[in-house]
Amino acid sequence: MTVQLILFIILALVAVATALGMLLSRSAVYAALYLVLNFATVAVFYLLLNAPFLAVAQVTVYAGAIMVLFLFVIMLLGTEQLRRRHTLAWQQPVAIGLGIILLAETAYIVLAQRGLVSPGTTEIASITGSPTEVGFNLFMSYLLPFEITSLLLLVAMVGAVVLTREEKKK
Amino acid sequence: MEPALFWEYIIKSGILLLGMTGGFAYLTYYERKALSRLQSRIGPNRAGPWGLLQPIADAVKLIFKEELIPTSANKLLFILAPVITVIPALIITAVIPWGRPIHLFGRDINLFIADINVGVLYITAVASIAVYGIVLAGWSSNNKYAMMGGLRATAQMVSYELALALAFVAPVILAGSMSTVDIVEKQVAMGEPWGAAFGFILGLLRWNLSMPLGFLIFFIASTAEINRSPFDMPEAEQELTAGYHVEYSGMKFALFFMAEYIKMIAVSMIAATLYLGGYNGPWMEQLPILGPVYLFVKVFLLLFLLIWVRGTLPRFRYDQLMAFGWKFLFPLALLNVVIVSIVVALGG
Numbered sequence: 124m125t126v127q128l129i130l131f132i133i134l135a136l137v138a139v140a141t142a143l144g145m146l147l148s149r150s151a152v153y154a155a156l157y158l159v160l161n162f163a164t165v166a167v168f169y170l171l172l173n174a175p176f177l178a179v180a181q182v183t184v185y186a187g188a189i190m191v192l193f194l195f196v197i198m199l200l201g202t203e204q205l206r207r208r209h210t211l212a213w214q215q216p217v218a219i220g221l222g223i224i225l226l227a228e229t230a231y232i233v234l235a236q237r238g239l240v241s242p243g244t245t246e247i248a249s250i251t252g253s254p255t256e257v258g259f260n261l262f263m264s265y266l267l268p269f270e271i272t273s274l275l276l277l278v279a280m281v282g283a284v285v286l287t288r289e290e291k292k293k
Numbered sequence: 294m295e296p297a298l299f300w301e302y303i304i305k306s307g308i309l310l311l312g313m314t315g316g317f318a319y320l321t322y323y324e325r326k327a328l329s330r331l332q333s334r335i336g337p338n339r340a341g342p343w344g345l346l347q348p349i350a351d352a353v354k355l356i357f358k359e360e361l362i363p364t365s366a367n368k369l370l371f372i373l374a375p376v377i378t379v380i381p382a383l384i385i386t387a388v389i390p391w392g393r394p395i396h397l398f399g400r401d402i403n404l405f406i407a408d409i410n411v412g413v414l415y416i417t418a419v420a421s422i423a424v425y426g427i428v429l430a431g432w433s434s435n436n437k438y439a440m441m442g443g444l445r446a447t448a449q450m451v452s453y454e455l456a457l458a459l460a461f462v463a464p465v466i467l468a469g470s471m472s473t474v475d476i477v478e479k480q481v482a483m484g485e486p487w488g489a490a491f492g493f494i495l496g497l498l499r500w501n502l503s504m505p506l507g508f509l510i511f512f513i514a515s516t517a518e519i520n521r522s523p524f525d526m527p528e529a530e531q532e533l534t535a536g537y538h539v540e541y542s543g544m545k546f547a548l549f550f551m552a553e554y555i556k557m558i559a560v561s562m563i564a565a566t567l568y569l570g571g572y573n574g575p576w577m578e579q580l581p582i583l584g585p586v587y588l589f590v591k592v593f594l595l596l597f598l599l600i601w602v603r604g605t606l607p608r609f610r611y612d613q614l615m616a617f618g619w620k621f622l623f624p625l626a627l628l629n630v631v632i633v634s635i636v637v638a639l640g641g
Contacts, residue, residue: 179414187421195447198432
């Protein structure tokens with residue numbers, strides 16, 4: 124067994140455990156902290172895959188910025204304790220459906236690797252390693268999706284500003 | 294991994310950790326001495342010659358203090374929070390080079406722990422997780438002042454992180470690399486046409502003129518990021534007694550204290566590396582061992598700047614602080630990036 128495999132198994136266990144902890148935790152703050160740990164573990168996975176840029180970006184954006192804001196909101200609203208029976212009617216079937224799709228995808232990838240079915244695409248985005256490569260790929264090959272994403276983010280930002288503005292006027 | 298390399302990393306990490314914690318101890322002395330001179334006082338002068346043993350006396354006092362945990366506090370997070378605060382402060386300088394490679398014991402030893410190709414981004418990543426300790430300390434104390442301090446810290450650090458990250462963009466664009474070693478060497482390369490000693494200063498001048506607002510924005514944003522005066526809102530005494538660490542005592546309080554001072558050193562090291570030539574100085578070619586000395590001198594002077602600011606400026610009001618960060622510093626940082634981009638595009 125190689126060192127990488129051992130590392131991977133430990134990290135995978137941590138990732139699954141933190142994900143479960145986040146789902147099952149009754150306290151919103153603990154749930155958020157589990158999610159932070161989960162993001163950090165995913166960042167280490169990126170490091171194992173030889174993609175330091177993605178790893179560091181993951182920590183900065185998800186573990187650093189987004190989760191801090193989550194925690195901020197949880198603490199500001201004082202909703203630390205979740206209500207006992209807080210279920211949305213549509214949530215369960217949707218979750219099951221999405222889970223099945225994810226399982227099917229995983230099965231397909233496993234089968235494709237064994238050569239049992241033909242892989243959908245031979246060209247996998249080869250973004251690894253250096254930030255230079257990531258930058259070139261983003262701005263040359265994937266410019267349109269990149270710009271559309273930035274537009275989406277801009278729309279969301281403007282939306283947030285507008286929503287908070289209107290609340291103030293009342 | 295060969296054993297010698299393994300030991301090299303262990304020793305270098307040990308030097309960094311001990312250097313930072315020892316630096317913390319004597320930075321408190323340095324600050325108290327410098328502040329008292331700024332305020333026409335003498336400062337600590339009882340423990341040892343010139344009060345030099347004062348940090349040790351402080352440490353002993355803090356170790357023997359009673360540790361209190363509030364009854365309705367979240368115990369686990371209350372104990373973890375100081376640890377979570379210290380760790381980012383200790384690891385953030387792992388990518389800062391201390392000097393050129395030196396030849397020692399028949400080996401070429403690099404004077405840095407890690408030269409990764411995303412070094413600058415690593416700094417922003419660690420800086421962005423540094424806020425957790427403070428937030429959790431504020432929340433787990435179950436005290437309204439601590440809570441307010443924690444919330445203020447979050448809002449402030451998240452806001453100033455933007456300007457800070459944009460300040461990092463300028464040196465990265467100029468050097469064409471996110472590796473800190475590349476950035477330092479590029480600053481030397483900029484002055485190369487003018488010779489060794491003189492060229493270093495001119496190169497530094499050229500480097501900083503290419504991003505006229507870079508150092509200033511970094512300095513302001515990082516002062517806010519480490520909650521130093523005049524941006525020490527999370528611990529404003531008049532409003533919040535002591536802010537996020539109001540319930541902490543003994544060694545746990547000492548850890549928060551330690552994190553703040555280590556962050557001061559770290560920020561000074563980063564500023565020296567990104568804007569002031571890092572370990573470089575005149576006559577580096579002849580004596581490469583001068584590297585750490587130059588870095589130390591630069592950090593020492595930058596620390597004085599931080600203390601000087603603390604001794605001079607009153608604290609911001611909270612709303613002014615946020616307005617300043619978002620409406621003034623952030624656009625200014627964007628402008629700085631535009632200027633650098635134009636300079637680089639014109640071949641500067």
